[in-house]
Amino acid sequence: MDEAWAACDLEDCRGVRVDDFDRCLKHLEPARQDEYFAGLSLGAEVDLRGTELSRTLVERLVDAVGSIDGRRAEFGRAEFAGTVFREFADFRGVTFFDGNFEGARFEAAVTFDKADFRDGGSFLGSRFVDRATFEGVVFEEVTFEGANFVGDTRFDRAAFKGGDFTNTRFDGRVSFGKVKFAGDVSFSHGFPEDVSFDEAEFAGEAGFGLVRFDGRATFVNAKFAAGATFGGATFDDHAWFDDARFDGEVTFEDVKFHSEVSFEGAVFTVAERFGPVTAERLIFGRATFRRRMIIDARAPKVDCTHTRFAEGVTLNLGRHSSADLERTFFGKASTVIGASVASVAGTDVADLVFTDVGLAHCRFAGAHHLDKLRLEGDCRFATYRKRQVLAEERAWRADRDAPVGPRRIGDLYRQLRKAQEDSKNEPGAADFYYGEMEMRRHSPVTPWSERVILHLYWLISGYGLRALRALATLAVLIAVVTAAFTAAGFKGNPGFGETLIYVAQSTVSLETKLASLPKDLTPSGEVMRLVMRVLGPLLLGLTLLAVRNRVKR
Incomplete structure (x- = not known):
């Protein structure tokens, strides 16, 4: 195959000829190699396109462009397009002014830790067969378009002023921990193994649309200053966005989480919509939504404990979802549609509307302003002897030493009765009145004379309801x-x-x-x-x- 450079005189060798010689660096006689390295100095330009380099040749090359005063090795323009690195390649701490590794093949481990690509770098179509590390690297402008990382890859603490990962394949585990992306960045090929963006900072647009995450994906403490797109992405394993911060528009439309996903402690500054998504379990514990939100999700378990909806929320969760709203903060009028609710303990429900919500297992003890809770549509409570009852009463009847006793349960019934009456649901209010009277009849703090009257009232007419x-x-x-x-x-x-x-x-x-x-x-x-x-x-x-x-x- 014809090359774009003058190739080595030996048959089947693609390496570029070294100046004044007819062979590549690998096939030069030892004395000629010594002569070549002696001619290099700090900031030298090198052209080793298509050459096969051993570990020894790489070490000698890096040493040759170093300086005697201990400064890090520096290359001027470095041409490694199509170069084959058969053994471990160590470029730690090296500075490249325009480093070109297009189509290079790293058949053993390689490290660029703390390297510096000043005027740009290219790994277009390069292939990394073994472990590759770029920890602490500074990239002025770099492309990894079409590159293939077969082994584990680490970019921890790297800084990208500009980077392109279009069609980049990662076949092993990948870590972008504490990476800083100053410009836009997008990933399109997916991650078959675990990937981490923990504490990563995205100053520009971050694109993960349609990406498939086969392994665990973590974005813990990640910061998205501009837009973030995850639309159409698929997460086959656990995904964590704990304490992440989304200061720009964020898109999670049609995302499929096949396992648990957590946004615990996350902050959504300007986002106004989340979903529709599907998940095995969706966690928003301690998360903060500063704009009015619409959350459209289908998940068996949705955890909103200690979540803050500063401007209110519409939670559209579907009949097969169970939402935990314990100590949830609703800053303004909010609606929960379709789901079953497990608890509203510690929550102020004054501005909350339940529409077609299952409340058979909901714990109301500890909620604030229950009398102002609005129940619309088909809100289903548990039943006991053909009447609607609270989960607290069922628990008390199963265990008379339950933490919530008859007196507190009676208070809950009284408040919910008023809520039902305000909603013009007299039959529902009647059931809660019955429950309130039942708890008064069984409460040990009710005077005995009143309990006698209540027993008679219950016996002859079911408190005027039978x-x-x-x-x-x-x-x-x-x-x-x-x-x-x-x-x-x-x-x-x-x-x-x-x-x-x-x-x-x-x-x-x-x-x-x-x-x-x-x-x-x-x-x-x-x-x-x-x-x-x-x-x-x-x-x-x-x-x-x-x-x-x-x-x-």
């Missing part, structure tokens, strides 16, 4: 009083059927006109008739009240 119970109580009362009237209510011996009609009429305070009944009542009969005139209308009233509470809107 119509059938009140009717049954009335029926039993009529039957008992009828038997008593038959035995000792009249001064005579009337039949049971006529006595039953008489008692029923007395129940609704109607005068009987049955001529077959004796006219005179015994003293016991007068008492029983008086009791029926009082208790009958009372039980009928409780029946009508229960019906009204169930059908009122």
Whole structure:
């Protein structure tokens, strides 16, 4: 194959000829090599395109462009295009003024740690078979377009004033820890192994759109000063953005997190939308959103504990999501749609609206302004004996030593009842009233006399909410009083059927006109008739009240 340079005179050698010789540096006689290295000095320009360099040749080359006063080695224009580094190559601390490594092949480990590429550098299409490290390197302008890193790669603490990673392939683990990107940078080929951008700083646009992360991806404490794009990216393993800072627009549209993703402690300064995304678990604990947000996510678990939504949020999470809103701060009116909520303990819910939210397992104890919580649509609570109940009551019924006792549960029911009444949901409010009365009846701090009254109230009418119970109580009362009237209510011996009609009429305070009944009542009969005139209308009233509470809107 014809080369763009005068190649070595030996057959099958692509190395460029050394000046005044017909062979490449590798194939020069030892004396000629000594002569070549002796002619180099600090800042020398070298041309070793296509040459195969051993570890010894690289070491001698770096030593030759060093200075006697101990300064780091410096190359002027360094041409290593197509150069093959068969053994370990050590360029630590070297300065390159325009270093060209296009198409170079590093078949063993290589290090450029603390090197300095002053006027630019190019690794276009280069291949790194083994470990490659660029820790602490300063790049004025560099391209790694089309490069292939087969082994593990480290760019920790490197500084890029300009960098291009278009179509760069990383087949091993990669670390960009504490890297500083002064300009725009984008990655397009993906990361098959673990990748780290911990404490990296992106001053320009950061592009990760459509990138696939097969291993773990960490952006802990990363700073994005301008825009950041992750749209369409796929994360197959865990992803961490803990304490990251997004000061520009950030896009997480159509991102798929196949495992857990964490934004714990992250700060979103100007972003107004997150998602839609899917994840196994989505963590926003301690995160801060300074603009009003719309979060559209589908994840079985969404953790918003201690999260701050300064301007409010719309959380659209879907029916199969469970959101933990413990100690969440909602600065302005906010809405949670579709999800199940696990807890609002320690949260001020005054400006919060739940729409079609599952609340069967939600812990309300410790929440603030529950009476102002708005419940819209199909908000589903747990059930106990066909009535809506709070998770705290279910826990207390399962364990009477549960941390939240009847008195506190009663307070929760009272506040949520008001919230339901304000939402014109009278049937829901009725269930919470029932729960409140149940907790008062069971609370050890309720006076015994009041507990007796509550027990009777519960027994005969279910606190005025169980119509059938009140009717049954009335029926039993009529039957008992009828038997008593038959035995000792009249001064005579009337039949049971006529006595039953008489008692029923007395129940609704109607005068009987049955001529077959004796006219005179015994003293016991007068008492029983008086009791029926009082208790009958009372039980009928409780029946009508229960019906009204169930059908009122």
